[in-house]
Amino acid sequence: MARDNFSNDRRATITDVAREAGTGKTSISRYLNGETGVLSTELRERIEEAIAKLDYRPNQMARGLKRGRNRLVGMLVADLTNPYSVEVLQGVEAACHAYGYMPLICHAANEVDLERRYLQLLTTYRVEGVIVNALGVKEDTLESLTRGGVPVVLVDRAVEGLVTDMVGLDNTEAVRMAIRHLVSQGFDELLFVVQPYAQVSSRRMREAAFRDTIGALGVSRVSGATIVLDLDNDETLVEIDARIDAAQRQNRRIALFAANAPVALRVALHLKDRHGVDWQRRVALMSIDDSEWAELAGMTTVRQPTYSIGERAVEFLHERIEGAVVAARECLLPGELVVRASTSAMASSPTNHGGT
Amino acid sequence: MARDNFSNDRRATITDVAREAGTGKTSISRYLNGETGVLSTELRERIEEAIAKLDYRPNQMARGLKRGRNRLVGMLVADLTNPYSVEVLQGVEAACHAYGYMPLICHAANEVDLERRYLQLLTTYRVEGVIVNALGVKEDTLESLTRGGVPVVLVDRAVEGLVTDMVGLDNTEAVRMAIRHLVSQGFDELLFVVQPYAQVSSRRMREAAFRDTIGALGVSRVSGATIVLDLDNDETLVEIDARIDAAQRQNRRIALFAANAPVALRVALHLKDRHGVDWQRRVALMSIDDSEWAELAGMTTVRQPTYSIGERAVEFLHERIEGAVVAARECLLPGELVVRASTSAMASSPTNHGGT
DNA sequence: CTGTTAGCGCATTCAG
DNA sequence: CTGAATGCGCTAACAG
Numbered sequence: 001m002a003r004d005n006f007s008n009d010r011r012a013t014i015t016d017v018a019r020e021a022g023t024g025k026t027s028i029s030r031y032l033n034g035e036t037g038v039l040s041t042e043l044r045e046r047i048e049e050a051i052a053k054l055d056y057r058p059n060q061m062a063r064g065l066k067r068g069r070n071r072l073v074g075m076l077v078a079d080l081t082n083p084y085s086v087e088v089l090q091g092v093e094a095a096c097h098a099y100g101y102m103p104l105i106c107h108a109a110n111e112v113d114l115e116r117r118y119l120q121l122l123t124t125y126r127v128e129g130v131i132v133n134a135l136g137v138k139e140d141t142l143e144s145l146t147r148g149g150v151p152v153v154l155v156d157r158a159v160e161g162l163v164t165d166m167v168g169l170d171n172t173e174a175v176r177m178a179i180r181h182l183v184s185q186g187f188d189e190l191l192f193v194v195q196p197y198a199q200v201s202s203r204r205m206r207e208a209a210f211r212d213t214i215g216a217l218g219v220s221r222v223s224g225a226t227i228v229l230d231l232d233n234d235e236t237l238v239e240i241d242a243r244i245d246a247a248q249r250q251n252r253r254i255a256l257f258a259a260n261a262p263v264a265l266r267v268a269l270h271l272k273d274r275h276g277v278d279w280q281r282r283v284a285l286m287s288i289d290d291s292e293w294a295e296l297a298g299m300t301t302v303r304q305p306t307y308s309i310g311e312r313a314v315e316f317l318h319e320r321i322e323g324a325v326v327a328a329r330e331c332l333l334p335g336e337l338v339v340r341a342s343t344s345a346m347a348s349s350p351t352n353h354g355g356t
Numbered sequence: 357m358a359r360d361n362f363s364n365d366r367r368a369t370i371t372d373v374a375r376e377a378g379t380g381k382t383s384i385s386r387y388l389n390g391e392t393g394v395l396s397t398e399l400r401e402r403i404e405e406a407i408a409k410l411d412y413r414p415n416q417m418a419r420g421l422k423r424g425r426n427r428l429v430g431m432l433v434a435d436l437t438n439p440y441s442v443e444v445l446q447g448v449e450a451a452c453h454a455y456g457y458m459p460l461i462c463h464a465a466n467e468v469d470l471e472r473r474y475l476q477l478l479t480t481y482r483v484e485g486v487i488v489n490a491l492g493v494k495e496d497t498l499e500s501l502t503r504g505g506v507p508v509v510l511v512d513r514a515v516e517g518l519v520t521d522m523v524g525l526d527n528t529e530a531v532r533m534a535i536r537h538l539v540s541q542g543f544d545e546l547l548f549v550v551q552p553y554a555q556v557s558s559r560r561m562r563e564a565a566f567r568d569t570i571g572a573l574g575v576s577r578v579s580g581a582t583i584v585l586d587l588d589n590d591e592t593l594v595e596i597d598a599r600i601d602a603a604q605r606q607n608r609r610i611a612l613f614a615a616n617a618p619v620a621l622r623v624a625l626h627l628k629d630r631h632g633v634d635w636q637r638r639v640a641l642m643s644i645d646d647s648e649w650a651e652l653a654g655m656t657t658v659r660q661p662t663y664s665i666g667e668r669a670v671e672f673l674h675e676r677i678e679g680a681v682v683a684a685r686e687c688l689l690p691g692e693l694v695v696r697a698s699t700s701a702m703a704s705s706p707t708n709h710g711g712t
Numbered sequence: 713c714t715g716t717t718a719g720c721g722c723a724t725t726c727a728g
Numbered sequence: 729c730t731g732a733a734t735g736c737g738c739t740a741a742c743a744g
Binding site for chain 1: 366367411413414415416417418420421426436437439442445446449458460461463465476477479480481482500503504505621624625628633634636648649651652653654
């Protein structure tokens with residue numbers, strides 16, 4: 001029972017501090033809001049003492065109620081299990097601190113219902129803006145926010161019918177870069193593996209970029225195909241196997257290209273099951289998203305500028321919160337190719353053609 | 357410009373709804389608080405209409421200000437990059453929803469300063485309780501909360517000098533289980549690899565359990581040693597190498613036992629660097645924490661009951677928020693051994709002794 | 713430079 | 729069953 005500050009449970013309020021300091025609430029408020037220089041040093045000292053003595057902390061709720069702004073911004077994350085999201089989050093957090101916002105993180109755990117619920121909750125807490133990286137929120141749910149004057153910025157994926165700021169990877173260029181790498185390493189058959197992409201714009205873009213790039217290369221040089229893989233039902237994995245076998249029978253060098261980390265992991269697990277620990281010598285795998293195990297597996301990837309994406313999202317949000325009225329912007333940041341052993345010219349070739 | 361609800365930016369307040377429904381604010385408030393049966397069906401309908409028309413959402417801030425409780429609970433996470441934390445988080449979130457709380461997630465990103473800052477911020481937002489999984493918060497920072505009447509429950513690690521509810525893995529039993537497994541598989545030299553553990557109670561417990569268990573086994577049968585690995589400065593990795601080499605020269609079967617996932621990953625990366633993709637055939641590795649790549653690497657682990665830990669933490673918190681005044685509790689949940697190839701009797705034995 | 717006053721949006725007495 | 733009044737903790741005019 002050391003310093004038992006009469007602080008009997010209830011936290012001190014501004015009134016308590018005023019009384020303790022022998023002054024009015026206004027002065028306390030002024031002090032809190034850094035209206036320094038407007039207070040006599042003598043008063044300021046008394047205030048500081050009182051605050052310390054009572055361990056006073058201004059109540060943000062009351063503050064927000066009065067001012068109309070509570071410095072809260074919502075961050076809706078589809079899946080924290082995905083390292084991509086966590087990394088973006090870190091950028092968001094850092095930027096939030098820099099601007100003085102408190103990020104309210106909502107994790108929808110891939111549940112569309114939860115997404116909607118969280119969005120409502122955020123409304124209810126009167127967040128000043130929302131960063132959304134969601135799976136299935138519809139245009140109308142979000143529209144209700146924007147109509148209410150709450151800016152929204154989308155991360156990674158666009159939402160059909162909604163015009164707002166959006167920031168994410170330059171998917172087209174990322175895919176192009178990856179394919180160029182694969183081709184330069186001598187692969188002549190590419191299999192793009194992606195989750196059902198109709199609903200998710202980033203997946204759609206990646207798939208389109210894949211087809212376009214392959215097309216531009218000319219079928220004669222490189223052939224490509226897209227495989228849709230549903231993580232909850234991986235029967236399409238057998239199709240992948242078939243493709244691999246066929247390619248290798250024809251002495252073609254095939255490489256799998258996973259559209260993101262979850263897909264890459266699923267595919268890797270399967271390949272390991274089928275080919276044993278040495279699977280990497282049998283088939284080349286690369287992916288978008290540079291997850292922690294990529295290094296362990298020696299897998300080539302395109303690393304997303306996740307941190308910057310998060311930062312940028314907050315910047316956009318901040319501008320709009322501050323009242324900027326500009327047309328919806330789109331910020332596409334470049335990815336970075338991380339070359340590892342999985343796609344080296346030597347690897348996974350049934351017969352070694354080429355190489356000095 | 358479809359349905360442009362006069363809702364000119366500003367969100368509707370309870371007063372607006374009252375006016376729209378042609379009644380007083382009290383009735384609206386009653387409706388919102390589910391004081392059903394106290395309102396004539398006719399009035400209720402009018403209210404529902406008005407709410408829908410204005411797209412009204414009660415302001416939680418104002419609500420909390422008045423009631424003195426805002427249903428916010430803080431969750432301080434040391435490192436979201438660690439899958440352990442994310443999993444615990446999921447349990448926390450689920451339980452929060454069940455009890456009607458809104459979890460305010462704070463990610464300290466392993467920065468002690470941030471931890472303290474976030475804790476203050478949470479105070480400021482008048483959270484009703486806090487779940488803490490932190491790296492370096494001191495007893496006094498937390499004490500300031502509890503003294504303010506805000507319950508705190510610790511996850512995974514205890515904080516010196518602070519008596520509160522705590523929930524985590526039953527470290528002692530988990531380590532014992534792991535060692536039993538290793539020994540049953542014929543390993544006779546165990547190397548426990550752990551991050552600096554003086555400050556972190558769970559690491560300390562694991563290390564102690566390791567030594568105790570080995571001791572109880574009798575030095576004649578199995579020998580063990582602890583290696584401290586600092587992730588930011590892995591020069592101790594050479595010591596690990598030396599131990600491995602020595603053991604193998606003496607024809608002893610050595611196994612590495614990582615105290616958690618980050619350590620396991622660092623060690624695995626190193627072993628792969630040193631021994632190539634086949635490293636698993638050279639040295640056995642197991643760990644506490646069943647991360648996503650464990651399956652890919654075929655590594656034996658002890659899976660923590662992360663989800664339950666999160667749930668349990670919220671339960672404790674809820675009870676205290678509801679006013680329970682009981683002595684500090686400690687809830688140690690059992691881990692689950694997940695056996696994979698890395699510790700099979702065959703693996704990583706320099707000379708195969710034993711096995712049918 | 714400093715104190716007084718009036719709400720922010722809502723829940724709660726307390727009277728109809 | 730319903731509504732008018734009061735105040736939660738704080739800021740923002742307004743006066744001294």
